[in-house]
Amino acid sequence: MENRSYYDEFSQWYERERGQGYHQMIDDLELAAAIPFARDRRVLEVGCGTGLILMRLAEVAREAKGIDLSPGMLEHARSKGLDVQEASATSLPFDDDSFDLTCSFKVLAHVEDIGLALSEMARVTAPGGTILAEFYNPYSLRYLAKTLGPAGKISAKTTESAVYTRYDSPSQARALCPAGFEFVRFHGVRTVTPAAAVFRSHSLGALFRQAELAVRTTPLANLAGFLVAEYRRR
Numbered sequence: 001m002e003n004r005s006y007y008d009e010f011s012q013w014y015e016r017e018r019g020q021g022y023h024q025m026i027d028d029l030e031l032a033a034a035i036p037f038a039r040d041r042r043v044l045e046v047g048c049g050t051g052l053i054l055m056r057l058a059e060v061a062r063e064a065k066g067i068d069l070s071p072g073m074l075e076h077a078r079s080k081g082l083d084v085q086e087a088s089a090t091s092l093p094f095d096d097d098s099f100d101l102t103c104s105f106k107v108l109a110h111v112e113d114i115g116l117a118l119s120e121m122a123r124v125t126a127p128g129g130t131i132l133a134e135f136y137n138p139y140s141l142r143y144l145a146k147t148l149g150p151a152g153k154i155s156a157k158t159t160e161s162a163v164y165t166r167y168d169s170p171s172q173a174r175a176l177c178p179a180g181f182e183f184v185r186f187h188g189v190r191t192v193t194p195a196a197a198v199f200r201s202h203s204l205g206a207l208f209r210q211a212e213l214a215v216r217t218t219p220l221a222n223l224a225g226f227l228v229a230e231y232r233r234r
Contacts, residue, residue: 004069006158009072010072011070011073011076013153013154013155014076026226028230029188030057031057031214032216033168033228040061041101042061042101043055043058043061043099044068044099046137048068048073049070049076050080051077054077058144065083065094066083066084067092067093067098068086068087071086090111091120092120093181095123095124097177099230102121102124102131103188104132106134107134108133108134108135109168110164110165114176115168117212121133121180127233131233135172135227136166137224138169140223140225141193142190142224145166159221182229182231182234184230185221187228188216188217188224189216189222189224190226191221191223192215
């Protein structure tokens with residue numbers, strides 16, 4: 001299935017479980033990585049979806065922009081008053097050195113030419129700036145759950161298996177560091193949580209949330225389901 005069609009379909013369901021439980025924790029961990037680099041800076045989110053992350057980055061950034069391939073997703077983002085436009089991760093419609101932070105969450109794993117996407121993110125990132133690039137990690141509890149469990153639904157008729165998905169190990173994520181940048185560290189998202197279902201219990205969910213926050217920048221981040229690589233431009 002073409003990525004644009006997939007995400008247009010997904011846009012109708014995307015926010016059904018956002019803002020609570022497991023999905024809120026994932027967003028909060030991604031934001032914990034991004035906000036220190038976004039404060040009073042120029043920010044671009046590549047693959048902004050409905051704008052849930054971008055909306056919160058815009059609260060602290062000097063300027064916050066987003067791009068997405070899906071008109072359906074962008075319709076929701078614009079309804080939040082966000083500065084977004086339709087574009088591909090592999091062809092960003094911005095000048096060189098336009099942003100201090102260029103970030104992408106839950107997107108690069110669905111881009112076949114990930115090298116080109118990262119080179120475009122590097123091109124638009126200013127000297128001294130930062131890229132935060134999120135990968136799906138095969139060395140994780142999340143990968144095991146995705147491998148053994150049924151594909152999640154993104155609409156009444158389509159599952160996650162309909163879209164291209166790649167997994168990159170920590171060593172591969174380091175090797176994908178764009179030219180002119182240096183790898184700094186990983187920020188772990190969903191490192192110790194065995195399954196999203198634990199958040200059905202308020203007390204268990206609170207326990208795992210605290211644990212995730214505690215380990216997110218430790219060596220255990222190498223085992224995170226969502227592996228956020230921090231690259232800094234020299």
